[in-house]
Amino acid sequence: MILLRTDGSRESINLRVLDADEAPSGAAWEAVGLDHPALAEAESPTGLTLANDVNVETLDCDPQRFAFILLDFPAFTDGRAYSQARVLSEQLGYQGTLVAGGELLQDQAHYLKRCGFNAFALADAEAADRLAQGFNDFTAAYQATSRHELPVYRRRRA
Amino acid sequence: MYQYDAIDQTIVDERVRQFRDQTQRFLRGELTEDQYRPLRLQNGLYIQRFAPMLRVAIPYGVLSTTQVRMLAHIARTYDRGYGHFTTRQNIQYNWPKLESVPDILEDLASVEMHAIQTSGNCIRNTTSDQYAGVASDELEDPRAYCEIIRQWSSLHPEFAYLPRKFKIAVTASKTDRAAIRVHDIGLHLIENDHGERGFAVYVGGGLGRTPVIGVKIRDFLAPTDLLSYLEAILRVYNRLGRRDNKYKARIKILVRESGAERFTDWVEAEWAKIRTGSLELGVDDIQQMQAYFEPPAYAATEDSAEIDTQAAQNPAFGRWLKHNVIAHKQAGYRIVTVSLKDPNEAPGDCTAEQMERVADLADEYGFGEVRTTHEQNLILPDVPHAALFNVWSALDELGLATANHGTISDMIACPGLDFCSLANAGSIGVAREINDLFADLDEQYDLGEIKLKMSGCMNGCGHHSVGHIGILGVDKKGEEWYQIMLGGSAAEDATLGQRLGASVSKHDIAPAVRKIVDRYAELREGEELFVDTVNRLGIAPFREAVYG
Ligand code: SF4
Numbered sequence: 002m003i004l005l006r007t008d009g010s011r012e013s014i015n016l017r018v019l020d021a022d023e024a025p026s027g028a029a030w031e032a033v034g035l036d037h038p039a040l041a042e043a044e045s046p047t048g049l050t051l052a053n054d055v056n057v058e059t060l061d062c063d064p065q066r067f068a069f070i071l072l073d074f075p076a077f078t079d080g081r082a083y084s085q086a087r088v089l090s091e092q093l094g095y096q097g098t099l100v101a102g103g104e105l106l107q108d109q110a111h112y113l114k115r116c117g118f119n120a121f122a123l124a125d126a127e128a129a130d131r132l133a134q135g136f137n138d139f140t141a142a143y144q145a146t147s148r149h150e151l152p153v154y155r156r157r158r159a
Numbered sequence: 160m161y162q163y164d165a166i167d168q169t170i171v172d173e174r175v176r177q178f179r180d181q182t183q184r185f186l187r188g189e190l191t192e193d194q195y196r197p198l199r200l201q202n203g204l205y206i207q208r209f210a211p212m213l214r215v216a217i218p219y220g221v222l223s224t225t226q227v228r229m230l231a232h233i234a235r236t237y238d239r240g241y242g243h244f245t246t247r248q249n250i251q252y253n254w255p256k257l258e259s260v261p262d263i264l265e266d267l268a269s270v271e272m273h274a275i276q277t278s279g280n281c282i283r284n285t286t287s288d289q290y291a292g293v294a295s296d297e298l299e300d301p302r303a304y305c306e307i308i309r310q311w312s313s314l315h316p317e318f319a320y321l322p323r324k325f326k327i328a329v330t331a332s333k334t335d336r337a338a339i340r341v342h343d344i345g346l347h348l349i350e351n352d353h354g355e356r357g358f359a360v361y362v363g364g365g366l367g368r369t370p371v372i373g374v375k376i377r378d379f380l381a382p383t384d385l386l387s388y389l390e391a392i393l394r395v396y397n398r399l400g401r402r403d404n405k406y407k408a409r410i411k412i413l414v415r416e417s418g419a420e421r422f423t424d425w426v427e428a429e430w431a432k433i434r435t436g437s438l439e440l441g442v443d444d445i446q447q448m449q450a451y452f453e454p455p456a457y458a459a460t461e462d463s464a465e466i467d468t469q470a471a472q473n474p475a476f477g478r479w480l481k482h483n484v485i486a487h488k489q490a491g492y493r494i495v496t497v498s499l500k501d502p503n504e505a506p507g508d509c510t511a512e513q514m515e516r517v518a519d520l521a522d523e524y525g526f527g528e529v530r531t532t533h534e535q536n537l538i539l540p541d542v543p544h545a546a547l548f549n550v551w552s553a554l555d556e557l558g559l560a561t562a563n564h565g566t567i568s569d570m571i572a573c574p575g576l577d578f579c580s581l582a583n584a585g586s587i588g589v590a591r592e593i594n595d596l597f598a599d600l601d602e603q604y605d606l607g608e609i610k611l612k613m614s615g616c617m618n619g620c621g622h623h624s625v626g627h628i629g630i631l632g633v634d635k636k637g638e639e640w641y642q643i644m645l646g647g648s649a650a651e652d653a654t655l656g657q658r659l660g661a662s663v664s665k666h667d668i669a670p671a672v673r674k675i676v677d678r679y680a681e682l683r684e685g686e687e688l689f690v691d692t693v694n695r696l697g698i699a700p701f702r703e704a705v706y707g
Contacts, residue, residue, distance in 0.1 A: 056398065058429075077197075077320070078197050078280070078320050079320060079402060080317070080318070080319060080320025080321060081397060081398060083316065083317040083318075083319075083320070083397070084317055084394050084397045084398050087317055088394075091436075092432055092433075106194060108177070109319075111316070112314075112316035112319055113316075115316040138173060138176075138177045139170065139173045139174075139177075139314070140169060141166050141169040141170050141173070142170070142314065143166075143310040143311060143313055143314070143315075144311060144315055144316065145437040145438075146315075146316050146317065151437065152437050152438070153166055153310055154307075154441070154444040154447070154448075155437065155444075156166070157164070157166070
């Protein structure tokens with residue numbers, strides 16, 4: 002699997018979502034779900050994966066514990082994870098790697114990026130190339146959505 | 160009116176480039192039909208019965224004459240010489256070629272227009288009162304807020320893939336001409352007891368398969384909180400709106416299933432978290448936008464004394480004056496409805512030549528602005544009183560002076576079976592037959608305001624559920640049949656019409672309308688309006704008139 006980052010860099014990773022009875026090994030790209038017993042341990046697993054119907058505003062574990070959080074697009078037309086990403090990065094101040102997985106088209110790339118995703122899990126290099134092409138579809142936007150932008154009405158009067 | 164700056168232009172230009180690339184990838188086979196469909200829909204492109212249909216956004220129904228001329232150019236160059244104005248104040252072209260759509264979009268971008276989010280499961284074009292800024296009864300010009308909403312909602316990264324389409328309407332008058340209570344969000348600009356202005360917020364209205372009148376979830380929202388509150392509503396909807404069933408995916412179902420109170424609690428809780436962030440508008444942010452909508456340089460003129468003589472000498476002009484011309488907030492000016500309801504034409508259709516001539520009139524007798532209405536007419540917003548006769552003569556020559564505004568023949572009708580691939584039944588032919596049965600304009604005036612609204616299927620693009628008389632096309636074993644509804648309203652007293660009885664055949668629908676209206680004429684007390692008679696007596700007498 003290829004991990005593409007918003008800066009264009011990519012690496013080959015072994016992204017794994019552990020079953021509930023599988024103990025974390027400490028490897029870099031291991032994620033657990035909310036039902037995994039390892040969440041109760043002091044030592045955090047590396048990553049957390051959330052289904053897109055989870056309300057991240059009421060998570061009872063601290064997202065900062067995880068080096069990465071994997072959010073899912075079961076179909077590219079199902080946009081729930083955009084809201085999860087914004088709440089994680091903007092309201093909960095999540096600073097780690099926010100990974101989008103599932104069906105990702107290049108036409109969503111700029112939306113994903115602006116909602117706070119900074120990495121994308123893709124099947125192969127070709128898919129990564131395609132998605133990366135979409136990063137720069139837009140050089141301007143109206144909304145302040147990612148961590149550092151200003152909304153258009155602030156920029157106009159700057 | 161609003162004018163693009165470099166930011167707006169860049170966004171629109173880049174969207175054209177992106178869409179051109181998407182279309183090319185589709186034509187090269189790199190995108191499947193399933194992948195391309197949502198992408199093209201987000202840019203207003205449908206694949207219709209005969210050809211693609213392209214829907215172009217007319218934000219809150221306001222057009223410059225340069226833009227009107229471009230719409231005419233597109234009709235002539237890429238289509239068959241006409242366009243169709245819709246119930247959402249947009250324009251549709253029924254015959255463009257798929258390959259030429261990116262070129263059309265590029266032409267549109269050159270005059271600050273686009274087709275962004277005119278379809279698809281995203282936030283659609285924000286609609287408003289067609290008389291915004293010139294209405295004599297408005298509290299304040301709502302267009303600045305509409306434009307703020309347009310910008311916030313355009314290519315919003317979080318809300319491009321909602322459970323279903325999402326429509327917002329804004330009004331600032333007591334009389335609701337924007338049908339805000341049949342929108343996903345309706346905003347009504349009001350003044351509270353302390354003399355402060357803000358919005359009453361309605362949520363969960365909508366037409367279609369399950370028509371619902373929106374409920375008020377907030378009595379008063381300060382204008383500076385507008386975007387944070389909208390964003391809170393949209394986030395709750397994006398998270399919780401149903402995605403398992405297309406027919407239950409609109410926000411109205413979420414509001415109904417969760418209960419308005421619980422829904423409001425969710426919104427308020429989300430809002431509390433984001434209210435004071437970058438979404439909070441400054442008073443100066445709002446003022447900056449309002450500066451675009453300053454009134455034009457009206458001349459200090461009075462009403463012309465000649466007009467009465469002109470009307471007396473020319474009864475057709477007199478009729479038009481009475482029905483298609485209304486008061487303006489500026490002395491010496493009037494608002495003119497340009498009727499797209501010639502009895503022989505499909506409601507809302509307009510030729511390239513007609514568009515260009517209307518643009519000429521708006522330049523000559525106005526300030527270069529034209530409006531579109533959700534009732535599928537055009538508006539000349541700033542006509543000097545003394546110029547009314549000239550304007551009428553010109554419109555009359557163009558077939559745009561049918562003096563029927565507000566009468567039964569000023570009907571709303573969707574394109575129906577003639578163009579729409581979802582239709583069960585035709586609308587345009589039925590419209591014509593009804594017009595034939597009400598050919599006498601004087602009779603129409605006697606009957607007074609009757610809002611007849613017709614849709615070719617349950618989707619309700621023709622707003623049938625809120626028509627005083629609503630007609631819905633249904634399919635009965637492959638034949639076109641029609642259901643009739645009575646007593647609906649889209650105005651401030653929004654109500655859904657009641658179904659009259661079993662559907663009637665294509666052959667019987669126009670005569671049924673005639674029977675309903677005849678019964679009204681018998682039962683009406685004095686000058687009572689049709690809808691009031693229906694409300695007073697219920698539908699029983701009308702049912703009897705139609706079904707015996
Ligand atoms: S109401 Fe139905 S037939 Fe009419 S335009 Fe809408 S989808 Fe098409």
